[in-house]
Amino acid sequence: MDKDRIEGAAKQAKGAIKEAAGKVTGDRATEIEGKADKAEGKVQNAVGGAKDKARDATGH
Numbered sequence: 759m760d761k762d763r764i765e766g767a768a769k770q771a772k773g774a775i776k777e778a779a780g781k782v783t784g785d786r787a788t789e790i791e792g793k794a795d796k797a798e799g800k801v802q803n804a805v806g807g808a809k810d811k812a813r814d815a816t817g818h
Contacts, residue, residue: 760813762806769799 777792779785 760806760809762802762809764806766799766801766803766806769802770796771799773797773799 773792773795775792776795777789780787780789780792
């Protein structure tokens with residue numbers, strides 16, 4: 759498993775927590791930051807998945 763997949767999943771989790779905290783406290787900026795972190799993590803996870811597929815296809 760590529761490190762980008764692991765780091766991406768961690769960013770998604772961190773973003774979800776931050777987004778929820780922002781909603782609970784009414785802090786719109788924190789909520790938006792959380793959504794951005796989740797999106798960044800999703801992209802990073804997808805990049806890691808693509809690297810894994812490429813590695814599997816080439817046998818490396």
